[in-house]
Amino acid sequence: MLEKFADKFRLDDQTMALRVANEFSDGDVVNLGIGTPTLASNLIPTDKEVLFHSENGVLGYGQICTAGEGSHDLVNAGGQPVEYKPGMCLLEHSESFAVVRGGWLDYTVLGGMQVAENGDFANWMVPKKKVGTIGGAMDLAMCSKNVIVLMNHMTNKGVFKIVKEVSYPFTGHQCVDMVITDIAVIAVTDEGMVLKEVAPTWTPEEVQECTEPKLIIPPDVKDVQLA
Amino acid sequence: MLEKFADKFRLDDQTMALRVANEFSDGDVVNLGIGTPTLASNLIPTDKEVLFHSENGVLGYGQICTAGEGSHDLVNAGGQPVEYKPGMCLLEHSESFAVVRGGWLDYTVLGGMQVAENGDFANWMVPKKKVGTIGGAMDLAMCSKNVIVLMNHMTNKGVFKIVKEVSYPFTGHQCVDMVITDIAVIAVTDEGMVLKEVAPTWTPEEVQECTEPKLIIPPDVKDVQLA
């Protein structure tokens, strides 16, 4: 984050997960990336029927188990045991990715390294590292109906992550629909990036300072919507 | 059949099926075409473990049920109810043909219209008819380890079915390994067609008269081997 904003309020991981969970409606099929996105599966109201897909071959699982509970034969893609839920089913790997590639996911939520103005996306390798984990990210990013990136708005060192052009190795082109960060919610549209919501105490102008491309700032920018 | 041989002994359908059943060993995976080939699944010694595959999605089924028995939810490709057998499993259609195309069938037994000297094969359409049923025949003929054609040696009108060159629409090229007819067993080899067995009372020379390409006739031609 920029040094001048170092002490300013920012959403923590759980709150970001809560914000993304708020996007989902009854019947939506959702894949949550490893890490912060995964938390969203625990933050859905119990009367809402959202089907969570995990690429290791489970569809419609329940909450992440508390430590020491659950079975290692029923885990999410991050290896965390999850609860059985009525209606759940299991898929071998090629069918699990038929779900992904076939466009059956309403939402994919992924961590990110860079998101460009036009929705270009990089999340799997820092260029100088020469090795990174693609995993299911390319399939998920290229083939889901809606791709939401959940990430800090800037790096710890204050470098832009929301950029004019992606400089890291691509995950996919023009695939990101929304970015949820620790300070803002941004929609990627044909006209450009539209600032939809800001974290409490943040102004649109401050968010713009932390964002490389020019944001479209409508008059009705809201505070982050958690329910 | 040629008129001069009209009254000569010929193998009936059941005996031809028995002859083909005699080819299979323990552990072989076998697909039997609709019609005469299908009979072979009932002619395997009970202590021999041959796995019959049917393209409608069953692997390892038992005998064809007697009339009025069995279930219409467990049928072979000809629609005949078959018996459950321990070890049997079910496959949806793309997996059923993964079995075929993947080369998992040790033997495919198909009816035929024409087989050429080099193993070229036609079995699905008489040219003037303009419509015929391909079904699984192309997949089966092109992808099985061994393709056996079970057919009458000549047409009712005495026209060659074992020919120098296929004139009917192709099922597959150079795919037939063996032809079992009502009067002979012929192996298709790189050197040409080798007469292996003849029906009782038939001489190799008589079989040659009923066959367009020149047969290789080894000194040890046997009578048809039924066990």
Next chain:
Amino acid sequence: MAINKIVANLEEAVADIHDGAMIHVGGFGTIASAPSQLLEAVSRLDVKDLTLVSNSGGFGIEIWGEHDIAVLHQTNKVKKHIVSAPVNPLIINDLEKKFRAGELEMEMVPQGTMAERIRAARAGLGGILTPVGLGTVIEEGKQVIEVDGKKFLLETPLKADFALIRAYKADRWGNLIYRGTSRTFNATMAGAARITIAEVEEIVELGDLGPEEIITPGIYVNRVVKRTGAGKASDDYDEVARRAAEKKAKEA
């Protein structure tokens, strides 16, 4: 609103099928594996110029009080049929009559290629390479692609507007299980269309179908309708063959 894919009746299930729609029809060729009540419901619609995709062209005779895919030819709904086994030696079916009369377009597809093209639609593939059909009429008009010196035909996905399928049990999420060899093209076609409609013997509570047991995930299914009437009779196949032969003899 909780997810509920169960619709009240056959008419509601097929109401939005429109002129010119492309329709996957599940099953293999036997009446027991066919979505016969959905087919009958479509035959009662005022629609035309349908493109059908199915393994078989059907027999076209009433079996156990129900009809197979031929009912759509009999009611003049079909413009084109993409099919693996259009005709059969037991009977001259309606497809064959229409085709010979020049009233029907037909695309013949090897059965394994058909299965894979349908799966490709569900799985978001742009196509698949198969050796099957090389050097046959099937090759006509298709790209031949070489991989490591071997030739293959490029076959493209078959994605339909609607898929009509038959299953054994369903829950309100649309999860399905099948019975025996009725799995066949029914399970393959589920999800290979914009709208998948399943005709089932039984509707069970969510959770009654176990996670290890479900064959078709509910996300591939848009509507579930329970079959009406007493269900399938116990006639055997020989009876079907006998009656087909009778009809053929009568027409000859």
Next chain:
Amino acid sequence: MAINKIVANLEEAVADIHDGAMIHVGGFGTIASAPSQLLEAVSRLDVKDLTLVSNSGGFGIEIWGEHDIAVLHQTNKVKKHIVSAPVNPLIINDLEKKFRAGELEMEMVPQGTMAERIRAARAGLGGILTPVGLGTVIEEGKQVIEVDGKKFLLETPLKADFALIRAYKADRWGNLIYRGTSRTFNATMAGAARITIAEVEEIVELGDLGPEEIITPGIYVNRVVKRTGAGKASDDYDEVARRAAEKKAKEA
């Protein structure tokens, strides 16, 4: 001779794995889904220059007394690794160390493409077309094929010499069932190699696995071996993560 694919022990199961062999390794990344005892048996063989195909590069720490795929890097068996998730943020694994040291070739594959390339090998396809990877490093050196004006990458089958997989129960025909999310790449890889070897918790009588229940047909499986020892412990994932973090801290 009745069919019997059950072999006496792990050593016999892997005895013919040879220098330069290409090996599919099932599972996803967790120890519960890995063929860990087969991997340990291979690590004890005198073989080199293996090419591995797996989803994950492994953690390389002992978990519940067993090892994951990293044990083959630790014992210097590997020349090349075809992999979707080679490294992970919890630990610098052996694959990463070897790769950085220039001692390992690596081919990175998007996970869905990997699954489909493996299935293509079992299903006798010459390749599949996918949009995934277009305009990324994955595109390099591959044919781009246009179908109806849309571009796709041509991805080719991954057929191995051996597939090492993990299942729950097997019968003597090699029919397999899995448990929960341990199905994953294990079921996908069965049959995608010349020789498929399954490590299982239990061996049951032929017929105990019902026809509707079998996930992997026995024809895809060449050898079945029962796991030794008490089986998997009940440690939870946090423990795994904690110990990985510890090791990383120690090395930093």
